[in-house]
Amino acid sequence: MTAPPGLGLAQQASPDLLRSVFRRHAAGVAVITAAGESGPVGFTATSLSSVSAEPPMLSFGIGTGASSWPAVSRTDHVGVHILGEHQQALAATFARSGADRFGAPTVWREGPEGVPVLDDVLAWLVCRVVARVPAGDHRIVVAEVVLGDPTGAGRPLLYHQGRFTALRD
Secondary structure, three states, X not given: OOOOOXXXXXXXXXXXXXXXXXXXXXXXXXXXXXXXXXXXXXXEEOOOEEEEEOOEEEEEEEEOOOOOHHHHHHOOEEEEEEOEHHHHHHHHHHHOOXXXXXXXXXXXXXXXXXXXXXXXXXXXXXXXXXXXXXXXXXXXXXXXXXXXXXXXXXXXXXXXXXXXXXXXX
C-alpha cells in the first residue's frame, strides 16, 4: 500500500513508525505490580485503559519478554497504581531493567490478595485478572477491579516524547 499524494512523509508500518507515533501521544503513567514466586514484581505502564464501567474493568499491555511477565502470566490479582508528577524517579525505577524495584527508596506494603501496594500514589486498585489476550510480542491483560483508593493528592505524571513530564497550566 502506498500513501496518496499530499500525505507528507508517510511510512510503511514498522516498529519504528509505531514508536515514533506514540512518542507524540501523551499518556498517563501507572505501575503494575504482582506477587511473584520469589518476591514482588512490577513495571511501568503507559498502556493502561479503562475497558468497562459495569463491571469495572481495565486493561494493560505487557511484553512477553519482560521480567515481570512470568509472574503476571500466572497470578490471579494485580495492583494498578496511578503515579503523580512527584514520582518520576519511581516511574524510572520500575521502567529500568535490572533495577531493585521494591528496595529503598520504594515504599510499599502487602495489600489485599497479596498484591504489592505502593505508597503515596494518586490512586491504586487491586484487580482480578480475567484474560490474557495474545497481541504480537505482548499480552493484553484484562482485569476486573476488586477494590481501590482514589484519594491520593497531586497531579498525574505523564509520559511524552520519551520522557516523564507533568501537566502545564
